[in-house]
Amino acid sequence: MPMRLSRRRFVATWLQIAIVVVIFLGPVLWMVTSSFKRNVDINALPPKIFFAPTLQNYVELFERFDFLRFIANSLLIAGGATLLGLVLGTPAAYAVARFGLTRTGFFMLVARMAPGTLFVIPWFALAVALGALETTPRNYALLIFIHCIITLPLAVWLLISFFEAIPTEVLEAAYVEGCTEWQVFRKVALPLARSGVAVACLMCFIFAWNYFLFSLALSQNETMPLPVIAFSFIGQGSQDWGGLMAAATMISLPALILTIIAQRGIVQGMTAGAGR
Numbered sequence: 242m243p244m245r246l247s248r249r250r251f252v253a254t255w256l257q258i259a260i261v262v263v264i265f266l267g268p269v270l271w272m273v274t275s276s277f278k279r280n281v282d283i284n285a286l287p288p289k290i291f292f293a294p295t296l297q298n299y300v301e302l303f304e305r306f307d308f309l310r311f312i313a314n315s316l317l318i319a320g321g322a323t324l325l326g327l328v329l330g331t332p333a334a335y336a337v338a339r340f341g342l343t344r345t346g347f348f349m350l351v352a353r354m355a356p357g358t359l360f361v362i363p364w365f366a367l368a369v370a371l372g373a374l375e376t377t378p379r380n381y382a383l384l385i386f387i388h389c390i391i392t393l394p395l396a397v398w399l400l401i402s403f404f405e406a407i408p409t410e411v412l413e414a415a416y417v418e419g420c421t422e423w424q425v426f427r428k429v430a431l432p433l434a435r436s437g438v439a440v441a442c443l444m445c446f447i448f449a450w451n452y453f454l455f456s457l458a459l460s461q462n463e464t465m466p467l468p469v470i471a472f473s474f475i476g477q478g479s480q481d482w483g484g485l486m487a488a489a490t491m492i493s494l495p496a497l498i499l500t501i502i503a504q505r506g507i508v509q510g511m512t513a514g515a516g517r
Contacts, residue, residue, distance in 0.1 A: 272493075276486040283482045298487035305484075306470055308491070315466035315492075318456070319449040321385035326392025326445050331438060333393075334400035335426050339412075357454040360390055368459055380464045387455045392445040399444060403437030404430060443503055447496045467492045 275283050277294040302308060364387050368374050373383040407430055415425045431438070453468040460469060471492060474485035 269493075272486050272489055275482060276490045278483055278486075280481065280483050283486075298483040299491075301484060302487050302491070308470075311465060311467050311470050314464055315450055315468075316495075317381060318384045318388060318464075318466055319446050321381075322388035322392045322449040323442060323445040325385060326389050326396045326449075327438065327442055329389070330393050330396030330441070331400060331431070332426065334397045335404045335430055337397065338401050338404035339430075357390070357452070360387070361454060361458050364455070365458060374459070374461065377461065377463050380459070380461050384456060384460060384464060384466075387459065388449045388452060390455075391448050391452055395445055395448060396441045399441040400434065400437050403434040407433050439503070443499060446499070450496055451492070 276298055277296070278289075278292055279295060279297070282289050282292045364383075368383050371379070371383075373379040411433070412425055412429060415429045420428065450466075451468065453472070456466050456469050457472065460466065467488070471485060471488040474481040474488060
């Protein structure tokens with residue numbers, strides 16, 4: 242009897258794991274395989290499991306667009322927004338955790354949950370007033386600043402728990418040694434929360450890299466990032482699913498590679514922040 246129960250538990254456990262894997266990885270597998278299909282194969286009913294793979298979608302992707310330039314645009318916008326979000330968000334998270342600014346933390350959470358459409362029209366009006374839609378450098382600056390709407394609240398929200406986990410005795414010892422508040426933050430708190438900063442950096446970059454709405458509404462042809470380019474494969478009455486899946490696969494690769502490289506640090510950082 243105990244052997245039967247253990248076998249049932251074993252089968253049930255692996256069945257649950259298989260269901261979760263299919264739910265999360267099924268769409269990714271479909272995206273990647275579709276990028277190697279012709280549109281005829283993608284639209285076939287019933288769906289074709291076996292097909293002749295082709296690289297034509299990727300060839301057309303690089304022939305149709307200056308893809309490397311759009312990759313550079315995405316790197317600049319996502320990297321700039323991540324850097325600015327961390328520079329502003331790290332001290333803010335420390336202040337919320339250290340001085341118990343619960344209202345500030347609440348407003349940061351509200352800003353994190355607010356839909357992006359709430360900010361597009363005011364930012365568009367501001368961009369027109371400042372001429373940020375007319376020149377490329379100003380447009381880059383505009384896109385970096387507006388993506389901070391994504392990265393800044395996210396950085397603060399992620400880092401608060403890491404700073405709260407630092408023992409008060411450690412900070413008080415630094416005060417006894419004569420450190421100012423800024424020195425305590427820079428020399429004591431920040432090094433102790435470096436795993437959290439790394440996690441926040443990666444998460445902010447991924448969110449800024451993938452965000453679509455702000456760039457669609459406010460970018461120029463010269464400053465368009467990758468997600469906007471993928472949107473061009475969908476037109477009224479016609480969809481190039483193969484090209485769209487190839488573009489989506491290329492867009493996903495940098496974030497996927499970064500996540501795989503840093504997955505151990507992410508797990509350790511999130512566990513440390515939650516468990517202290």
